[in-house]
Amino acid sequence: MTTLTFFLLASLLLLAIGLAGLITRRTLVGMLISVELMLNGAGLSIVAAYKSTAASDVLGQLATLFVMGLAAAEATLVLAMILVVHRRFGKVTTKEISLLR
Amino acid sequence: MRMDKEVVNPIIDTILGSITSGLNSLQASMEPYLPELSWVAYLAFAIYVLIILAGGFMSILCRNLVRAMMGLVLTFLGVAGMYLLLASPFLAFMQLLIYVGAVCVLIFFAIMLTRNVSDGEEAHWPTLGALGYGLLALLAPLGVIGPLIIMHAGKIPVQVPVENPTGELGEGLLSDYVLPFELISIILLVAMAGAVYLAFRGFGPEKSKRHSK
Structure with a gap:
């Protein structure tokens, strides 16, 4: 057991909690929260792997910065989609929005 | 019974000193298994894991979505602490700035605009x-x-994280990794334009045409 293992297990916890939330949440907003949890776990695992081995520190930190930027872009788009779905269906539960046209 | 400061302070010192020396000797006995980090680092790691666990379960189990978002903020704070432990304070700062400052506000807007507060669809x-x-x-x-x-x-050699100056990140962004840097700005621009287009599509002159079908 090294320190890297501890950090990787912590990010695995984030992934598992986010996946469980993605399954159990009914609304798109709750699912967005769970996805953010999983993205955080990904960033943490990248930084831990690059910082505590001989790999380049700069590459790891920049990769996590890119993950953060992608998460921000994704949250923006999902907010717009939630607005459209809410205007169209009046609800944002996943059961209601099964109509494609 | 009232005790003087001169009596109490040495007692507290002895207690704290014995706790510290006990933890140090415990760490010395674990030396073959754990790398040469201070026990303070392990204590901070345990606290951050507890924060992450509490926030994570709060954000997937709370029926009130605003409380779930507060759990998400708690998780972000815990992960920022992990970044500090990994000797990358710039990332911890960015975590607070981007996630707590921007993403959480977006999620809050999503909750409020869909009126999903306490008696909403997740209630x-x-x-x-x-x-x-x-x-x-x-x-x-x-x-x-x-x-x-x-x-x-333990299959690959692990080292203790060392802090590198933030200037190296900027140099990396402008020399070796300039293509991802430009790509992420394009992605952010496209996402912003797409979000504006999606959000404003229902308004304007084409609205009546769409609804008359």
Whole structure:
């Protein structure tokens, strides 16, 4: 057991909690929260792997910065989609929005 | 009974000193298994894991979505602490700035614009079957990836993280990794334009045309 293992297990916890939330949440907003949890776990695992081995520190930190930027872009788009779905269906539960046209 | 400061202070000193020396000797006995980090680092790591766990379960179990978002903020703070432990304070700062400052505000807007506050669509618990699937989804990554992580522990040499100056990140962005840097700005621009287009599509002159069909 090294320190890297501890950090990787912590990010695995984030992934598992986010996946469980993605399954159990009914609304798109709750699912967005769970996805953010999983993205955080990904960033943490990248930084831990690059910082505590001989790999380049700069590459790891920049990769996590890119993950953060992608998460921000994704949250923006999902907010717009939630607005459209809410205007169209009046609800944002996943059961209601099964109509494609 | 009132005790003087001169009496109390040496007692507190002795207690704290014995606790510190006990932890130090405990760490010395664990030396072959754990790398040469101070026990303070392990204590901070345990606290951050507890914060992450509390925030994570709060954000997937709270029926009120605003409380779930506060749990998400708690998790972000815990992960920022992890970044500090990994000797990358710039990332911890960016975590607070981007996630807590921007993403959480977006999620708050999403909650408020869909009126999902306390009596919204998440207000009652899901069925037992859905909770069972959720438990399965919680245990599946832990059961599949967790043993892999533990099995592969110690196969590559691990070093204690060392802080590198923030200027190196900027140099990397402008020299070796300039293509991802430009790509992420294009992605952000496209996402922003797409969001504006999606959000404003229902208004304006084409609205009446769409609704008359």
